[in-house]
Amino acid sequence: MRFFRHSTCFAGLLLLSGCASVVTELPEIDLPALDRERVSQETEAFAEIDRLHARLWDVAYPVLRENAALCPKTRADIGVVTFSLDSYPDDMKAAAKREFNAKDYPTVRRVIKGSPADKAGIKVGDTLVSPESKPMSAIGKDMRTLLKDGAQAEIRISRGKESFNVQIVPQNICDYAIKLSMRSTVNAYASGRSMTMTSGMMNFTKSDDELALIVAHELAHNTMAHVRKIVGNLILSGFATRYTRPFETEADYVGLYYLVRAGYDAEATSGLWARMALMGPRSVGRAKTHPTYPDRALRLAATRKEIAAKQLAGEPLVPNFKTPKP
Ligand SMILES: [Zn+2]
Numbered sequence: 001m002r003f004f005r006h007s008t009c010f011a012g013l014l015l016l017s018g019c020a021s022v023v024t025e026l027p028e029i030d031l032p033a034l035d036r037e038r039v040s041q042e043t044e045a046f047a048e049i050d051r052l053h054a055r056l057w058d059v060a061y062p063v064l065r066e067n068a069a070l071c072p073k074t075r076a077d078i079g080v081v082t083f084s085l086d087s088y089p090d091d092m093k094a095a096a097k098r099e100f101n102a103k104d105y106p107t108v109r110r111v112i113k114g115s116p117a118d119k120a121g122i123k124v125g126d127t128l129v130s131p132e133s134k135p136m137s138a139i140g141k142d143m144r145t146l147l148k149d150g151a152q153a154e155i156r157i158s159r160g161k162e163s164f165n166v167q168i169v170p171q172n173i174c175d176y177a178i179k180l181s182m183r184s185t186v187n188a189y190a191s192g193r194s195m196t197m198t199s200g201m202m203n204f205t206k207s208d209d210e211l212a213l214i215v216a217h218e219l220a221h222n223t224m225a226h227v228r229k230i231v232g233n234l235i236l237s238g239f240a241t242r243y244t245r246p247f248e249t250e251a252d253y254v255g256l257y258y259l260v261r262a263g264y265d266a267e268a269t270s271g272l273w274a275r276m277a278l279m280g281p282r283s284v285g286r287a288k289t290h291p292t293y294p295d296r297a298l299r300l301a302a303t304r305k306e307i308a309a310k311q312l313a314g315e316p317l318v319p320n321f322k323t324p325k326p
Contacts, residue, residue, distance in 0.1 A: 003160070038076040039098075046099035052202050052219020053180050056109065057081060059208045060195070060215045061112045064173040066262040067216075070318065071174035071223050075139070076147035078155075078170050080122060082106040082138040105135035110292065120166040122157060129156035129163070176222050178215075186279070188214045190221035190251075192228060206275075209259075216262070217255035224250055244289045252296055253320045256303045261317050266304045273297040 022326070061079065068074045084106045088096040096102040104117045108126045110116050122128075130142035134156075137143065146153050147170045152322040154165050177194035184200040195218035197211070205211040221227065228246040260266050277284045284293055291299075310317055 033232055041098060048199075049180070049182060050100070052182075052199055052302045053081075055208075055211070056178060056180050056197055056202060056215075057112060059211045060178045061115070061173070062262040062264075063215050063219060063258055064176070064178075065171060067174055067219065067223075068172040070258070070261075071176075071219075072225075073175040074172045075144060075148040075175040076170035077173045078117040078120075078122070078138070078147065079112035079166050080108050080117045080128070080138045081110040081112075082128065082136075083109040084137075100192075106137040106140070107135070108138075110276060118166050118179045120155075122166065122168075123159065125159070127158040127200055129158050131156075132263045148273055170272075174219060174223070176219060187277075188218050189229060190218040192222055192225070194220060195222065205272075207268055208260065209264045209266075210272050212262060212264040213255065213259050213266075213269040216258035216264075217251045219258055220251040220254035224254060226251065226257060245291050248290050249296070249299055252291075252300055253303050256300060256317045257307060257317055260294070260307050270297075270304070271299065273300070 017296055035195060064071075071279045083102060085093050085096060085102045085104055088102065093102075095311070102180045105127070108112075108117075108122060108128065111122055111124060128138070128143065130136045131146070133156075134142065136146075146155065150170055150172060152167055152169045153284065156165050159199070176190075179195050180192050180195040180202070183198040185198055186200045187198045188201050188203045189196050195215060197214060197218075204213060205214060214281055224247070230244055230247060256266055259269070277293045288294075306320070307317060
């Protein structure tokens with residue numbers, strides 16, 4: 001250990017006369033123990049990724065499924081998530097192999113509860129095999145071709161040494177990818193094609209209803225083509241920010257409909273923005289790109305009222321669109 005510390009110092013400070021270092025006796029550690037500790041911490045870290053990934057998919061899937069009728073882009077889906085070593089950066093591959101049994105080719109990482117795949121008996125670790133005998137990803141071209149018309153499909157499953165066919169009826173879901181980003185900042189974003197939640201956001205949300213609200217908000221950004229519109233505004237005016245505020249309000253408004261349609265409790269999300277405010281009082285009354293928290297809280301409350309009235313009247317739960325002026 002001492003050698004390395006000194007060599008770093010040499011590399012940087014060779015030309016200087018004195019080489020500053022720590023002045024206390026530091027505890028020594030042995031290398032095998034260091035390795036065991038590394039593996040143990042990696043195991044814990046991967047278990048945490050798995051917990052968040054499972055929660056995100058369990059919460060987000062109903063939002064994608066129950067809003068298929070309102071999404072401009074949908075796909076026939078069986079309710080599995082596949083992954084492979086390619087999904088990980090090089091320095092995480094060894095641990096992904098050890099902890100998640102990730103392979104060089106796509107295998108099933110998650111089966112959504114109650115989904116067509118779940119009903120057909122597909123299990124974590126299975127390989128979905130294409131008609132050309134290649135492992136398929138759940139959202140790849142082979143799978144999309146196989147499930148194209150949404151009718152019953154036959155999928156070959158490889159499980160250990162066994163291999164067999166299952167009959168499966170896919171369901172339509174909104175065709176946007178769900179992504180988890182292991183970052184502690186409380187954030188979520190939409191790209192037009194995907195929705196990403198940070199681990200910070202996931203841990204900030206106290207209930208599945210709250211997490212679903214964030215997913216639904218990001219889904220609304222995608223379905224309402226906000227990213228394209230913001231980029232368009234930016235090109236036209238050079239200022240994107242002053243145009244993003246109405247889009248945020250719209251994503252809140254449309255997203256709340258998505259949330260309720262997916263079976264979540266809108267009332268249970270009412271405290272979310274007030275809790276955001278607890279993170280920094282200065283952000284309460286001013287916001288550059290987003291509406292202020294009080295603004296969002298009040299408009300969401302008004303939207304909850306609007307939705308509740310429609311539910312009471314047995315009206316379809318669809319957002320109100322502006323009627324074109326005559
Ligand atoms: Zn937003």
